[in-house]
Amino acid sequence: MSSEGFRRSGHLIIISGPSGSGKSTLWRRLVEHPWVTFSVSATTRAPRPGEQDGKDYFFLKEAEFEARMAQGEFLETAEVHGNHYGTLRRPVEQALANGLDVLLEIDVQGAGQIRASGLPTRSVFVMPPSMEVLEQRLRARRSESEAQVQRRLSIAAAEMAQSKDYDFLVINHEVESMVAEVMHFLGLSDSQEPVR
Numbered sequence: 001m002s003s004e005g006f007r008r009s010g011h012l013i014i015i016s017g018p019s020g021s022g023k024s025t026l027w028r029r030l031v032e033h034p035w036v037t038f039s040v041s042a043t044t045r046a047p048r049p050g051e052q053d054g055k056d057y058f059f060l061k062e063a064e065f066e067a068r069m070a071q072g073e074f075l076e077t078a079e080v081h082g083n084h085y086g087t088l089r090r091p092v093e094q095a096l097a098n099g100l101d102v103l104l105e106i107d108v109q110g111a112g113q114i115r116a117s118g119l120p121t122r123s124v125f126v127m128p129p130s131m132e133v134l135e136q137r138l139r140a141r142r143s144e145s146e147a148q149v150q151r152r153l154s155i156a157a158a159e160m161a162q163s164k165d166y167d168f169l170v171i172n173h174e175v176e177s178m179v180a181e182v183m184h185f186l187g188l189s190d191s192q193e194p195v196r
């Protein structure tokens with residue numbers, strides 16, 4: 001099929017998975033693709049060392065987050081690990097209108113709201129190989145306290161139980177093969193014609 005005169009329409013690509021599953025690594029690889037852009041979420045959680053406002057997240061005070069929510073500025077919101085997170089509507093709708101796919105790295109609650117929005121969506125859930133590996137990865141990050149690690153582990157099991165609602169499930173045994181599998185599913189592999 002020739003791509004001449006072909007006007008592609010963008011999709012929302014939802015990437016979910018427990019903290020430490022490797023979904024951020026997948027995200028970084030997908031966003032290198034010329035058809036893919038990403039949405040910077042807003043959150044009320046404190047920045048981790050090295051995180052930048054406007055790049056990793058828009059870090060908002062609770063009152064500002066709530067004000068924006070009341071204005072209808074979010075496509076979806078969720079409370080995760082005691083903090084608020086949300087996807088801003090405007091930049092996402094603009095990118096879709098430009099024919100780009102928009103990556104959303106969001107939790108299972110947000111994914112449900114996006115599916116219900118009626119926007120064109122493909123969802124991918126990233127599984128760690130085991131709970132033991134997940135725990136090792138969370139500890140190796142050294143960015144969270146012991147209590148936070150325990151909290152993330154207990155939420156991980158509940159999140160994984162909802163993976164059945166996703167279009168594609170991938171187990172992160174090894175990064176390169178995970179990336180290749182997901183690219184293929186999304187029709188973003190070099191050798192593939194766009195699946196639109």
Ligand code: 5GP
Pocket residue numbers: 016017018019041042045076077078080085086087105106107108109110111
């Ligand atoms: P973290 O604090 O580790 O960056 O993210 C914690 C969780 O919040 C992750 O599961 C991540 O996918 C989720 N998250 C990040 N941004 C959003 C968002 O805009 N909406 C929703 N629903 N979840 C988000």
